[in-house]
Amino acid sequence: MDALQVVLLAVIQGLTEFLPVSSSAHLILLSIITHHEDQGLAFDIALHVGTLLAVIFYFRHELRIMIRDWCLSCMGRGQTPESRLMWALGFTTIPVGLAGLCFGQYISAYLRDPIVIAVGMIVFAVFLAYADKYARETRTEYNITWKDVLVIGVAQAFALIPGASRSGTTMTAGLLMGLSREASSRFSFLLSIPVILLAGGYEASKMTTSDWTSIEISFLLLGVVLSAITAFACIHIFLKLIERIGMMPFVIYRLFLGVLLLVLFW
Numbered sequence: 001m002d003a004l005q006v007v008l009l010a011v012i013q014g015l016t017e018f019l020p021v022s023s024s025a026h027l028i029l030l031s032i033i034t035h036h037e038d039q040g041l042a043f044d045i046a047l048h049v050g051t052l053l054a055v056i057f058y059f060r061h062e063l064r065i066m067i068r069d070w071c072l073s074c075m076g077r078g079q080t081p082e083s084r085l086m087w088a089l090g091f092t093t094i095p096v097g098l099a100g101l102c103f104g105q106y107i108s109a110y111l112r113d114p115i116v117i118a119v120g121m122i123v124f125a126v127f128l129a130y131a132d133k134y135a136r137e138t139r140t141e142y143n144i145t146w147k148d149v150l151v152i153g154v155a156q157a158f159a160l161i162p163g164a165s166r167s168g169t170t171m172t173a174g175l176l177m178g179l180s181r182e183a184s185s186r187f188s189f190l191l192s193i194p195v196i197l198l199a200g201g202y203e204a205s206k207m208t209t210s211d212w213t214s215i216e217i218s219f220l221l222l223g224v225v226l227s228a229i230t231a232f233a234c235i236h237i238f239l240k241l242i243e244r245i246g247m248m249p250f251v252i253y254r255l256f257l258g259v260l261l262l263v264l265f266w
Helices: 003-016 023-034 041-058 060-074 081-110 114-133 146-160 166-176 181-205 209-213 217-245 248-265
Strands: none
Touching (some): 003 217, 041 060, 041 181, 041 217, 060 081, 060 181, 081 181, 114 248, 146 166, 146 181, 166 181, 181 217
16 A cells, blocks of 8 residues: 555545445445555544544534433433434434344445446435435424434445445435435434444454554554545535535436446446
């Protein structure tokens, strides 16, 4: 691994982790196109640490209130919109956690393929376009219901398919359930916190000493910093613009990239 590869991977991770365009698809494609060797588990975890730090810092004020009210609710002090949102994040994470345990190895072994990525990009782009066009946009993330939790949780499980996009599937489900564009995006971003923690913890448990020593510490730190900065900027700009531009620019990008991949790799 060289410095250029570190920069490319970190920036791509930071940009695509929270956009509805599939970060895993772009990272897989980068390794295929550039013929770089796999960056390894240690660097994957470093990139996710960077994006995790970005989303936690961006929502630090909301998270402080959510955690406080959730702790009070556990002590029988009653529920608030913030505590209900915290409970919703936890329960929405369950389906993807179970799906990852059951199908994660199969997906890693057989579905990390350009054609699968292309199909995933196109199919889920159509769902996103439909959801964006017919979205009722009547509620915020603080009005989320148990029905929303179930639908968004199941949708997030489909994000294990390369090309689907975790952000894309959860935003699509949120829009279909009546959340506004900004609310579905904010919930999706907050939902990334437990997902990244679970996925990172699981990957870290599989690592050996050689995984940690196979890459320079300076590269790991550079990956964390660059992915964090890029992800923070991406979240900020996306939330500022999403109500004005809608999801169609991302739908068009997904369709274009999906068709291009089919042409190149079919």
